[in-house]
Amino acid sequence: NAGVTQTPKFRVLKTGQSMTLLCAQDMNHEYMYWYRQDPGMGLRLIHYSVGEGTTAKGEVPDGYNVSRLKKQNFLLGLESAAPSQTSVYFCASSRPGTGATEAFFGQGTRLTVV
Amino acid sequence: AQKVTQAQTEISVVEKEDVTLDCVYETRDTTYYLFWYKQPPSGELVFLIRRNSFDEQNEISGRYSWNFQKSTSSFNFTITASQVVDSAVYFCALVHGSGNTGKLIFGQGTTLQVKP
Numbered sequence: 011n012a013g014v015t016q017t018p019k020f021r022v023l024k025t026g027q028s029m030t031l032l033c034a035q036d037m038n039h040e041y042m043y044w045y046r047q048d049p050g051m052g053l054r055l056i057h058y059s060v061g062e063g064t065t066a067k068g069e070v071p072d073g074y075n076v077s078r079l080k081k082q083n084f085l086l087g088l089e090s091a092a093p094s095q096t097s098v099y100f101c102a103s104s105r106p107g108t109g110a111t112e113a114f115f116g117q118g119t120r121l122t123v124v
Numbered sequence: 125a126q127k128v129t130q131a132q133t134e135i136s137v138v139e140k141e142d143v144t145l146d147c148v149y150e151t152r153d154t155t156y157y158l159f160w161y162k163q164p165p166s167g168e169l170v171f172l173i174r175r176n177s178f179d180e181q182n183e184i185s186g187r188y189s190w191n192f193q194k195s196t197s198s199f200n201f202t203i204t205a206s207q208v209v210d211s212a213v214y215f216c217a218l219v220h221g222s223g224n225t226g227k228l229i230f231g232q233g234t235t236l237q238v239k240p
Binding site: 041043045050051052053054055058060068098100102104106109110111112113114115116117118 | 128130133155157159161167168169171174176215219222224225226227228229230231232233
């Protein structure tokens with residue numbers, strides 16, 4: 011029962027470094043999302059994908075890129091990390107259905123940019 | 125604009141007290157979906173409930189109950205006889221539109237502390 015798995019769980023980056031966060035889901039979900047969680051702001055959508063090979067911007071996309079080359083994987087990239095990107099990142103997936111269906115979340119990645 | 129407001133930042137109660145977490149939403153769509161998620165100290169998000177805009181029936185699940193009122197654009201969550209294990213951050217969220225892609229709009233979250 012893996013569900014949604016994020017790699018890594020923790021990371022410290024120096025300003026200007028790059029990294030990729032990996033999200034993998036084993037539920038055959040069409041939709042996948044990346045959110046960031048900051049104190050007092052809830053979760054905000056960075057990018058999302060409605061299917062393999064497609065991606066779209068969310069509410070706070072600047073400084074991030076994504077790719078969905080395989081249905082089960084959704085990658086979030088930071089090309090040049092900034093301290094403002096210190097946050098907890100959550101990946102989620104859901105399936106299309108009648109209306110909006112429950113989203114399943116990964117365990118989160120805590121990223122610190124120094 | 126679509127928005128979710130959870131005005132209560134933190135709530136502290138003593139075990140066995142009842143507590144209500146408020147959620148107010150804004151949307152111009154007639155079709156929308158409301159959710160509650162729980163984030164325990166371990167950090168993951170746990171789905172609690174989904175409600176669509178055409179179903180105003182209140183729901184009860186054990187000690188949990190939800191009151192959906194379209195007239196006041198509210199979807200409040202009540203925990204009866206709270207327990208220490210209920211301590212968590214609770215998020216209310218909205219998905220709007222009939223052709224939506226499941227994108228959640230979250231409130232700021234309410235941190236609930238239940239003391240023994």
